[in-house]
Structures are given as C-alpha cells and as structure tokens.
Amino acid sequence: MSVGSWITDRLPVSGEQFRELTNEPVPHHLKRWWFALGGTPAYLFVVQIFTGILLAFYYEAAPATAYESVRYITEEAAFGWFIRSVHKWAATLMIAAVILHQMRVYFTGAYRKPREINWMVGMLLLICTLMTGFTGYSLVYEQLSFWGATVGANMTDSVPVIGGFLKNMMLAGESYNQRTLSRFFIIHAAVLPVTMVALITVHIMIIRLQGVTEFKFKDEGDGEDKTFNFFPDHLYTELIIGLVVMVVLSALATISPATMGPPADPLTTPEIIKPEWFFYVAFRWLKLFTGTAAILSMGFIVFIMFAWPFVDAQIRRRTRFQEASVWIGIVGVLAIIGMTVWEAVVKH
C-alpha cells in the first residue's frame, strides 16, 4: 500500500482536490514582487509566533521579575539575545510590510466593491498589529517602556465617555499596578495573536472567494495567460521574499541587537518619553493638538480609514474627482512620513 493511498483511505481528500485547493490561479501582475507584499506580514507573523514562544519560556510577567527575566534572556540564555532581537526587528518589519501592503491596495483601488469588507478586515489586522507592538514593548518593563505604557493609558483616558473604562481595562486598575504587566502579557501573547489568526483566516478566505484583483500592465501582451499557478510559481516568489526577509532580519538582529534601557522607575519620570516608532505619528499629532481634540480627531481619521471604500465610492459617485483617493493618499502618506521623521528628529 502506498503512503498516498494510506492517507486518502483515511482523509476524504483526493490529490486532485488538494491540487485544486493549492493551485489557485494567480493573476499575472503578482509576478511583480511588490504585489506580493501581503504574504510578507503573514510570514513575519509566523516568525513572531515562533520567537515569541521561545521568549515566553523565560519571560516572567510581574513588575518585580519582568526586567530581570528580559535581562536574563538578553545576557544569559543561549541565543536569547538573537531570538529577542529577531522578535524585535520582525515586529518592525511586520508593521512596515503591513503598511506597504496597505499602500499598494489603497493606490490600486483594490479595496473597491466588492472588496470593502476585506479592506476593513485588513484595517483590523493593522490595528491588532500596532496593539501587539505596543503591548510587547511594554513587557520589557524598562524605564521608557513603562512610561510609554503610562502615557498610552493616559491617552486612552482622554477618549470621551468610554476613556476611563478603557484605561481601567488596559491597566487592570486606575493606574499601573502589580496586575498590569500580566494583563499586557496575556493580551500580547494570547488575545491578539488568536484574534489575528482568525482575521488572517477570514482575510485569505475572502481573497480566495473573490479572487485577487486583476490588473493589466502595458508591457503584458494580449495573448499571454491572465493567470499562473499558485504552486509552485507564486510560492517560489513568496519563498524568495521570505528568505530575503530572514537574511535581513538576521543581519539587523546581529548588527543592532535589542538593548536594555534602565529598569522602570515609577517614581522618576524620564526627561524624554518616546513611544515605539510606529506611534511617532500619533505622538506628534497629540503634541500638535492637545487633549480631547487630538484624541477625537485621531479617532475620526481612523474611522475614515476604516470606512474609506464607502467614502471613496461616494466621492466617485457624487463628484467628478474620480482619482481623489490617489491624491488624498499621497498627502496622507507624506503627512505620516513627515510627522514620523519629525518626531524622530526632535528630542522632546
């Protein structure tokens, strides 16, 4: 009895069905690597799960032990520094890849009918990714991560009506306390990853149901096939991107390993408080517009981003600016880049 028949006798899936399942016809434009960026965050997500499990073997989520456990990982555990550094840099690259993927989807209008729901699922994935980054940095329990979390919680408090409740839920109390870190840890290592797995599944299912948006570029002849096989052609592209990402990750982890700042001191506010880089834009926004106005305007922008497929549809239907989204997108991206660099350059 062959291995194949041994399996098919027990699992009611034929080789034909399996090939059909894996050989989704992929549009020709996905041969361009920058159209294949959607797979990169997924790949990095797997890296994060793997390195995160290794880190969780040693991490202790309590104020008295958190910093020491991270120090142990960084300075004493075998390859601990490398795993922690890969985890840190993979988080940065994952957020960057999500943003690049979203930019491609946005500027090519791939969110338009009938793909509005998947855009919103993607937005949820973006928010989950940022939240995972925020909670992950807080776990280090060094001075800046502690104060970053405190500032983040205070920002949440500024949200009208539900702000106090959200802050309370986030910190497990009115202020940072003994139970806050374990809450952050559970959110970072269980709640958000499970949510993201579910969202990624829905994201891919919708893609499979709807098919990938098809584009045709000038340099493609009319006679060519419109699609190619996922396996092995597109998988190779993804593998190449994955391997390049792994090389980049290893290089970054080695050249610039994750460091340890001074341990958290709740009684001493540092002179300079900075969040992680992906919140620079929000941090700068809060400095430009103070208090509730800043929070409300930021919430409004996030809401517009969520609802953009419908907003864009209304603009296209009711005005003659059919390409308004492109120009708005250019201004938006430049503003995000500008504010991020601005925050990186200034000390305070």
Next chain:
Amino acid sequence: MTLETKRYVIGSLGFLFLLSLVFVQWMETARKAEEAGLRKAQISVPANSKACVDCHAQANPGIVSHWENSPHARKGIGCIECHQASKEEPDSYLHYGEQIATIVTPRDCSRCHQTESEQFAQSHHAQAGNILASLDNFLAETVGGARMNFNPHSPTPGKVVDTVNGFANAFSGCQQCHGSKVAFQSTDGGMITVDDLEPDENGLPTNLDAVGRIVRDDKGRPRFEAGTWPNTGIGRLNLDGSLGSCSACHSRHDFSPRRARQPENCGKCHLGPDHPQKEIYEESKHGVAYRDLKDDMNLDADDWVLGVDYAAAPTCATCHMSGNLRNGGVVTHDPGERISWTNRPPVSLVMDTDINHQIVKEIDPEIRRSLIHDTATDKRNRMKEVCSHCHTPDYVNAFYTQYDDLVILYNEKFAKPGLAIMKALLDQGVRSKTQFDEEIEWTWFYLWHHEGRRARHGASMMAPDYTHWHGMYEVAERFYMGLIPQAREMADHAIVNGRRRAGNAVNRVIDDILARPEHVWFSEGAEKQAAVIRDEMERRYGSVDGN
C-alpha cells in the same frame, strides 16, 4: 490615472516610506543605545554657550570634549551656566560679550546643587584649608620651604633664576589637596585674598579699595597669584568666601559621577605614608573584590544605590557618601556623617560633634551631652547600614569591637604616653617651643602622624598589614627605640647641665609610663611571656632553634 502612473506613485511613496523607516530606525537604535549606555549621548550646545564651544573646540579641544561627555551637556547645561558672574564679583571680566569668572566655586555650583553644597560646606573636606595654619603647613612652609622668597646661592645653567619661592613646596604639595587661599596679584606688589576682599553673605566684596588694587591685563582679566591658582584642593579658600572646590572630586569639565565613585579618585590625596587610605583599601577584601568585579559595579548608573544598582563591592564613595537600600538611597556630601572615630590627631577622638560639626572635646559628661548634636553612635549606625548590605549585625558589631580595641590600644599604650612625654619635655623647658628643631620632635611626628595613623586607618578598613607591620610595629619601634631613649637623653643632658629638677621631672614621667603593666616588659624583661610563646611554637612546629 493609468495603472502605470499609480505604479510609480506606489513605488515612489513606498521607497520614501522605506527610506524614512531606515532613518527613523537609525535614530531609534541610537537613542536606545544611549539609554543602555552603549553609546555617547547626542548633545546639543545651548545657544548662549555656542560661541564658547566653537572657539574653545579649537583652542582647548580637551575641555570641549570633556564637557561633551558630561551629564551637564546631556542636560543642556553649557559653559555660561557655571562661569557666569556679575560685574561686582572681583574675579569677573567681560569675555566676548559675556561677563564670566574663571574659577567656579561651590557658591556657583549651589545655584543648582544647593543640598549638595550645604552638605559639603558642613564637612571636614570643606575645612581642609585649615591646614594653612597647622603643624603640617609649618613643615611645608618653614621646614621644607621658607616663608619668604630668597636669593639663589649659585647659578642654574640654562635658566635665569633670580629668586627662590619659599612657598613652592606648600603651593605644589599641601595646597593641591588641602586647597589654597586663592589670591590676586596686587598693584602694591602683594596679594589680595578673601581676607582683604571681606565678602558679604552673597559673596560680593565689601572692601572696594582691595578690589581696586587687583592687577588686570589689557582685557580686564584679573591676574591670579600663580601659587594659588590653578588649584582644586578640596578646602580651597575662595574669593567669594565659600570653602572648597567641587572639582576636587568631580573633575572638570566632565563632572563624571562614574569617576567620583571610584577609589582612584579619592587616591589623589588619600594615600602616602601619613594617610594611605587608598593603599589600605586596595589591601582589604573590599578593594580586592572591587578590582575583580569592577565590571559588575554599574558605575554609570544614574543613582548608584547600593543594594539596588550594585552590590559587587564597596568603594570609598559607597561607604562614606553614596546612597544605599537601607537609607532610601540618600547621598551625603559630608563623608564625616558615617565616621565614628577621628584618627587624624595624635590621640584618636570619638566623633561626637556639636551643632557646628566640630568634635566635642568636653570631658564632663553632663556638659558634653548638652553640646553633642550628632553622636558618634549615630554616625556609626549610619555606617552599619552600609555594612549590613553584605554582613550580618553580629559580624559588623564584632568588627567594630576589633577596630575600637585597636584604636584604644594605640591611644592608651603609645599616643597618650607619647603626648605626656612631649608635654613634660616642653613644660620643663628641656625642649624648645619651635617644632622640628630637635630630633625627638621628628620622632614623635613619625610616631603619630605616619605610623600611628597607618595602624588606625588599617584597622578601620580591614588591612592587616597596614595595621601591624606598617602600623603598630613601627609605632612600637619608634616609641621604645626612638622616643624613650631620646627623651631620656634630653633629661640626662638637662641634669648634666645643672637643670636637675627639670631632668628628674621628665624622667619621672617616663618611669611612671614604663612602670605600667603594658610597658613593664621593656625595663624588666618578659622572659616568662617569651617562654610561653616559645613553648607554644615548639608544640606546633617542633624545635625553633636558630630562629
């Protein structure tokens, strides 16, 4: 808009985003490396100090480099904040549009570091300039130098020497640790010091006549008397009436806390034959541990609290000044707050101090109690708090018993008797009032000032070799083989010269001392004690013939 155009839009924005990401990560990585202490912090030069930095980076790059690496630079404190001065200050001058003074005194530092300055002002460190009127300075100024300028007695080939500065020894020796009395050159050829300027409570001179006599160069810059400046002695007598120099420990211009925490910093002054604290520390287990575990000392920590930031080994700063877990991390700039004996004078004194931080010497218990503001016991308890981070109470108490016993042994067996003999010689007119003109005065000085201190300091910091071989052994040899025979000889000499009563009085003092049980071995022999020791040695090691 065509798909091709959008392609370029995505490409351009994506590239710009990645570029910004690289830049932001670069900045982020640099910032985190600074926080972790792996890289020097980026500093920005305050606007009012920019001209100073630009010019001095060319003229004195070392100064600027030191400052760039300082906590001051990281906090935005530039040159002007410390060197600024008002026109009323006698040492101030206009320097490229800024009114500044060259010497930064504790009064200047107190503008920001008030608590530290107040603690320092109460410390014995701040009083170190009192040496200018002490026996030690007589040695430097008169015995080792001359309290005058005098003519050379022969030429120095290759150099024109028309006068010899008799104070050179005091200027370059004593005063570089103890502090000089900073002086201007005066138009009348003399010097102008704080005594002439008579500063008010704000440090401004009240004697304007003296200010008018200050010699200045063509740019209005005052000329200092070279012997008194440069000087970073810890008890410097400054022109504004303040005492001391913060840069004695916090070297300018990097003001490095790291350096102040290391024993080498104290070793500039606390070393040598008369107070070898640095060498004693190095010999002790504390010093040995420090050398081995320096990498674990976390010397760059912001607060450097024992038991929190480090516990590998103690340094001078750990025990005498720095904060610890038990005292809530409170630092003191008065090292005397934790010292329970003063081992500086010929006879050690208990460090009960009055409201002015002076040692209470009153003997009457009632009056003494009323004068004491901070007891030696309190001081010792503060030190015990430090000890207790690594040692149990029984261990610490037993150590202090050993230490007390050694100091008291020295006091009672050698110091007080030596003092009594020297007093008898003086009272009876057998020796002159002038110090160091007779051999016995040198002998006595060596006994208490060098060897006696070594023994006591050795015991205080657990250095056995300094306690015995460099200490008590030499004290004993100096006492029995130097002081006693010399005193006897002087007494006998007085008797021979017709001053029988004076000579006999001195001899009686010596006889009384040598008749005491602890000295009787010297005149009557100690064969019984020696026999017991010999028997014990033979029991342990067999025959000791030939030893």
